[in-house]
Amino acid sequence: MPSPSLRLAVVGAGAAGLAAARELRREGHAPVVFERAAAVGGTWLYASPAPAAAADPLGAAATHSSLYASLRTNLPREVMGFLDFPFTAARGSVVDARRFPGHEEVLRYLEDFAQRFDLYGLVRFQTEVVGVRRESGGRWAVTSRKLGEKGEHDEELYDAVVVCNGHYSEPRVASIPDAWPGKQMHSHNYRVPEPFLDQVVIVIGASASAVDISRDIASVAKEVHIADRSAPTSTCEQQPEYDNMWLHSMIDHAQGDGTVVFQDGSSIKADVIMHCTGYLYDFPFLGDDSTIAVDDNCVDPLYKHVFPIEVAPDLSFIGLPWKVIPFPLFELQSKWVAGILSGRIKLPSKDEMMEDVKAIYSRRETRRWPKRYTHNFSGGYQFEYDDWLAEQCGHPPIEEWRKLMYAANAKNKAARPERYRDEWDDDYLVALANEDFKKYL
Numbered sequence: 001m002p003s004p005s006l007r008l009a010v011v012g013a014g015a016a017g018l019a020a021a022r023e024l025r026r027e028g029h030a031p032v033v034f035e036r037a038a039a040v041g042g043t044w045l046y047a048s049p050a051p052a053a054a055a056d057p058l059g060a061a062a063t064h065s066s067l068y069a070s071l072r073t074n075l076p077r078e079v080m081g082f083l084d085f086p087f088t089a090a091r092g093s094v095v096d097a098r099r100f101p102g103h104e105e106v107l108r109y110l111e112d113f114a115q116r117f118d119l120y121g122l123v124r125f126q127t128e129v130v131g132v133r134r135e136s137g138g139r140w141a142v143t144s145r146k147l148g149e150k151g152e153h154d155e156e157l158y159d160a161v162v163v164c165n166g167h168y169s170e171p172r173v174a175s176i177p178d179a180w181p182g183k184q185m186h187s188h189n190y191r192v193p194e195p196f197l198d199q200v201v202i203v204i205g206a207s208a209s210a211v212d213i214s215r216d217i218a219s220v221a222k223e224v225h226i227a228d229r230s231a232p233t234s235t236c237e238q239q240p241e242y243d244n245m246w247l248h249s250m251i252d253h254a255q256g257d258g259t260v261v262f263q264d265g266s267s268i269k270a271d272v273i274m275h276c277t278g279y280l281y282d283f284p285f286l287g288d289d290s291t292i293a294v295d296d297n298c299v300d301p302l303y304k305h306v307f308p309i310e311v312a313p314d315l316s317f318i319g320l321p322w323k324v325i326p327f328p329l330f331e332l333q334s335k336w337v338a339g340i341l342s343g344r345i346k347l348p349s350k351d352e353m354m355e356d357v358k359a360i361y362s363r364r365e366t367r368r369w370p371k372r373y374t375h376n377f378s379g380g381y382q383f384e385y386d387d388w389l390a391e392q393c394g395h396p397p398i399e400e401w402r403k404l405m406y407a408a409n410a411k412n413k414a415a416r417p418e419r420y421r422d423e424w425d426d427d428y429l430v431a432l433a434n435e436d437f438k439k440y441l
């Protein structure tokens with residue numbers, strides 16, 4: 001028999017928390033969403049200037065997201081949206097109709113989503129979860145703190161907790177010797193290029209942020225040098241279409257006179273090192289009774305990257321995988337968690353779940369991936385995973401056009417790194433997507 005409606009705590013009202021809230025309520029549960037910001041949207045709430053930048057340009061600041069002013073999506077909008085709520089230019093409230101819109105448009109979309117599915121009433125804004133503890137009866141005590149005002153703490157009991165706190169706000173930094181005298185900053189605190197006028201800037205990293213930010217800064221800087229640890233050691237290449245940007249292998253060492261030496265042997269006196277080196281998973285509100293540990297960005301042990309095996313299904317995580325299309329994945333994970341919590345969908349035994357986790361680790365080892373790649377879904381795995389979740393939930397698999405469009409975008413990005421957001425060859429897939437969207441509009 002399905003269990004009765006459960007009282008559930010959801011941590012975060014970004015895209016994952018909104019998807020979770022919708023699916024949990026659709027299943028008949030009673031979610032309460034805790035959000036420390038004053039609005040929904042999480043990552044897509046742009047803050048300028050970054051409040052932490054002045055205090056500690058390398059540091060974390062839970063108070064702001066990691067967006068920069070010029071950011072446009074790196075996925076086409078058709079691919080990016082939730083499965084049954086298309087992120088299409090045909091929606092009523094669209095202001096930036098570009099296929100790869102600016103960040104403001106994504107925030108508008110998430111606000112529309114919250115409005116359309118009547119989620120605002122579920123969210124407690126400016127309320128931070130500071131503790132989650134398992135009680136002896138199996139329920140969870142959630143301690144929250146009201147921000148502003150008097151900072152009062154409150155403790156309430158919930159049947160289960162769904163963690164949707166995101167993983168793009170705790171910077172991971174490369175180690176540079178203290179003696180190096182220049183300025184260092186993490187991309188978390190980067191907003192606009194103007195402060196880098198006429199400077200020599202080293203950008204560490206090869207991720208989407210590193211690519212965007214190096215080009216942004218190159219528009220005003222004297223020189224930009226990208227240090228990419230995956231580039232062959234001998235790499236020292238001027239970048240096509242730029243007379244002031246070079247790609248190098250990783251930094252070998254940095255000296256007290258301001259010189260930075262790359263593994264290729266070239267060196268440069270730089271003013272700034274910009275760390276586009278990613279982020280760390282962080283769950284400061286969870287104690288040992290969560291039964292998970294985070295080591296080198298591996299959250300362990302988690303069944304299907306969602307449930308800590310010992311306390312499943314009472315504690316779950318939505319949105320840990322990366323190198324994915326995030327919103328559809330959040331939606332499917334949320335449907336699965338909602339169905340499991342109500343008893344409609346069954347989890348395997350603890351032993352079977354642990355076998356599955358071991359298989360994930362052995363696949364990682366076969367690929368010679370470091371531990372920090374545990375939740376990296378590149379190489380085609382994301383659609384296998386999405387479709388597995390969909391099958392569990394009795395939901396159709398990810399649409400064929402979306403899979404093809406994701407691949408076409410990756411190909412286009414490699415072929416036209418400077419222009420992929422404005423030039424493409426897959427209009428036939430856009431037409432298929434728009435045809436498909438008609439059923440939701």
Ligand code: FAD
Nearest residue numbers: 012014015016035036042043073074128129165166168319
């Ligand atoms: P977040 O958006 O980070 O939301 C987490 C929420 O939890 C936040 O609102 C936070 O305030 C809240 N929270 C955290 N801890 C607590 C607590 N203790 N108590 C209460 N509230 C808490 N994705 C795409 O699909 N397309 C893109 O083009 C794209 N570009 C990106 C560019 C950048 C620079 C970054 C950083 C990410 C990008 N992403 C992109 C990924 C993006 O992060 C996801 O799309 C998605 O927004 C993540 O949603 P989330 O809900 O998991 O996390």
